[in-house]
Amino acid sequence: MQLSEYPTAIAKLQAEVFDFDLVIEQTHATVKQIEAEVDGTIAFDAALRNDAQRKAKRQQLLDEHPNYWEQQEILSQYRSKREQAFIQLCLKRNEFSVLKLEKRESIARLELQANQ
Numbered sequence: 090m091q092l093s094e095y096p097t098a099i100a101k102l103q104a105e106v107f108d109f110d111l112v113i114e115q116t117h118a119t120v121k122q123i124e125a126e127v128d129g130t131i132a133f134d135a136a137l138r139n140d141a142q143r144k145a146k147r148q149q150l151l152d153e154h155p156n157y158w159e160q161q162e163i164l165s166q167y168r169s170k171r172e173q174a175f176i177q178l179c180l181k182r183n184e185f186s187v188l189k190l191e192k193r194e195s196i197a198r199l200e201l202q203a204n205q
Contacts, residue, residue, distance in 0.1 A: 109171035
């Protein structure tokens with residue numbers, strides 16, 4: 090990859106990470122909404138007399154919810170993909186930095202030879 094191609098490649102990776110952040114945020118909001126619905130149901134259930142019963146009922150309702158675990162899995166997958174994209178972004182940035190240093194070194198050597 091040429092030095093001039095790195096900024097575009099880095100920008101694409103940054104956009105990819107940003108897109109994953111958006112999907113993660115949306116999925117997390119969906120998970121929180123499901124949890125809030127379950128918590129609302131528990132709050133108004135007079136049959137639940139103590140924290141242990143409320144916690145058990147909360148877990149039961151979450152386990153029974155048709156989308157909760159699916160959303161959790163999606164969230165996990167997107168977090169993993171985001172981390173992979175972020176690693177690639179860091180790698181590309183580091184490669185760009187190394188290439189710039191190598192170019193600077195070669196320019197300095199040429200200048201040194203020209204001055205001798």
